[in-house]
Amino acid sequence: MKNLFLTVLSGLFLTTSSLAQSSTSSNQPEGFKITGQIKGVNDTTCVLAHYFGATQYIPKDTARVDANGNMVFEGKKSLPEGLYMVVAPKNRYIQFLMTSDQDFSFQTDTTNVIKSMKVTGSKENELFYAYQQGLANFYDESKALDTERKLRNDATTAAMVNQKMSDLQKRAQAFRDQFFKENNGTFAAKLIKASAEPDVPPAPKAANGRPDSSWVFNYFKSHFWDDYDFSDERFVRTPILQTKLDRYIKELTVQNADSLIKSADFVVGKAQAGKSKETLSYAVWYITSQYERPKVMGTDGLFVHMFEKYYATGIMPVTDSSTIKNIGERVKTLKPLLVGKTLPAPAVSDTLRRPITFQNLKADYTVFFFYDPHCGHCRESAPKIQKFADTYKGKGADVVAIAIDQSPEEWKKFIKEFKLGNVINGYDYTYRTDYRHQYDVWTTPTVYVVDKNKKILARNLPVDQIEDFMLFHKRQQASQKPATASVKK
Secondary structure (H helix, E strand, O other), X not given: OOOOHHHHHHHHHHHHHHHHHHXXXXXXXOOEEEEEEEEOOOOEEEEEEEEOOOOOEEEEEEEEEOOOOEEEEEEOOOOOXXXXXXXXXXXXXXXXXXXXXXXEEEEEEOOOXXXXXXXXXXXXXXXXXXXXXXXXXXXXXXXXXXXXHXXXXXXXXXXXXXXXXXXXXXHHHHHHXXXXXXXXXXXXXXXXXXXXXXXXXOOOEOOOOOEOHHHHHHHHHHOOOOOOOOOOHHHHHOOHHHHHHHXXXXXXXXXOHHHHHHHHHHHHHHHHHHOOHHHHHHHHHHHHHHOOOOOOOOOOHHHHHHHHHHHOOOOOOOOOHHHHHHHHHHHHHHHHHOXXXXXXXXXXXXXXXXXXXXXXXXXXXXXXXXXXXXXXXXXXXXXXXXXXXXXXXXXXEEEEEEEOOOOHHHHHHHHHHOOOOOOEEEEOOOOOOOHHHHHOOOOOXXXXXXXXXXXXXXXXXXXXXXXXXXXXXXXXXXXXXXXXXXXXX
16 A cells, blocks of 8 residues: 555645745845865766755756866755755765855865865855864874774873873864854754764662663653754754654654654654744654554554644644545544454354354454455465464464455365365455455455454564464563462451
C-alpha cells in the first residue's frame, strides 16, 4: 500500500516554500546572485539546492561551470532561507547559509574545501567557515600530537602529550565559547549550537557508589532541545530538525505507543510554542510519517494518535481534503487492530461449511494467517505454517489460516497440497468480509498473533518469526509473574 504521507510531503513543501518567501524582509532587495569559483571543478554543471530535512534536497537553480571553475547562480526572487549546498559531479558538495545576504561570492579548492574557503559579502557564511576553519586547526594539532605519541612510545612523551592534549581541549572549548558569545543570535551560531548534543555534567553517585547512569540519560534527554530554536523556520531547510527528531523519538524514547506519544506531544508542544508554522508542520508530518508503517511492531498507535490529535483537529494544516479523508480511513481501519486490542472474530466456516466459533479456541496463543492461495509469498510461507501447526498442536498454540481470495475449490486444493490438517482452515462462503478494511490485509500473507483472550500481541509479523516471538513472549510473561510466598498470620 502506498505511503499516504508522500502526498502530504508535496503539499507541505508547497506550503512552507510560500511561507518562507513571504517572510523575507521587505527591506531586503529581491533576487539572489551567488558567484563562485571552485578549483578542481570545471566544464560541468552545478546545482544550488536547499535541504528539506536530512535526506532530501530541493534544487533552486543551476549554473554552468567554465574551464576555470567559475559559476554564477542568479534569480529574480529571493531564496527561502536555510542551509544550502552547491552540488558538483562525483557527489561533491559545498554548504552555505542562505539568509538575508543573498548577493555574495566564494572561492575554494576541492583539495580542502573548508580550509580554502573565502567568502565575501555574507557575514553569516564568513562566520560559518571561520568556525569550521578554527576547529580544523585544532583537529590538525591533535593529529600531530597523536603522531608524536606513536613515534616516541615512552612514559615521558606520553605524559607530555597528554598534557598538551588537555591544553588543546581547553583552548578548543575557549574558542567555541568565545565564538558563541561574540556571535550570539546569528544563524551560524544557532545552527552550530543546535547540531551539538547537550553537555552532561558529572553524575551524582548511585547507591552502589558508581555514577548514576539513569541520571545521565534523564539529564541528556531533558536537555536535548535546549539549544534548538523552534521559532526559527530556517531549520526546516537544514538536516538538523529531522536528525534531532530521529534521535529523540527513535533512540531516546522507549519504543512503545505510550512513551512515543508522550515524546511526540512534547516536541509538537515546543513547536507550537515557537509559533513557526513551518516547524510545526514539519514536526507533525515527519513523526506521523515514520509510524504509519513502523519498523518496531506495536508502535503504530503513535500514527493513530498523531492523526486524531493534529490532523483531524486542523492543528496540522493540509490543503488537500482528499488526503485527510484517505488518512482518516487508514486510521479507522488501523485503530481497532492495534496491539492490545481484541481481534474481531472473522465470520468464516470450515471445509464442511460449519461456522468456526473462535471463542471456543482456548490455546494460549492463536496465529491468524490471512492468505491468497495463488500468492507466491503465501505458498513459500505455507510449509512454515504447517510445521509450526504440527509442532504446537495441543501444546499451547493454534493456527487459523483464512483464505481471503479465490474459490472454495482453490482454497481446499491449497489445504491439501500443503498438508494443513492441523490448521484450523477458514473461508467466507458469503463473500461479505472486507479483509482490507476489517483486518488491514493489503498484502498477503498477513499474520496476527493473539493470546487466549484474543488480545492482539503482534501484527504484520513475518512467518519465520512466529515461533521466536511466541517463545520470547512466554519468557517475558514468566519473568513478570510475582513470586509466591507463604504469609504467616
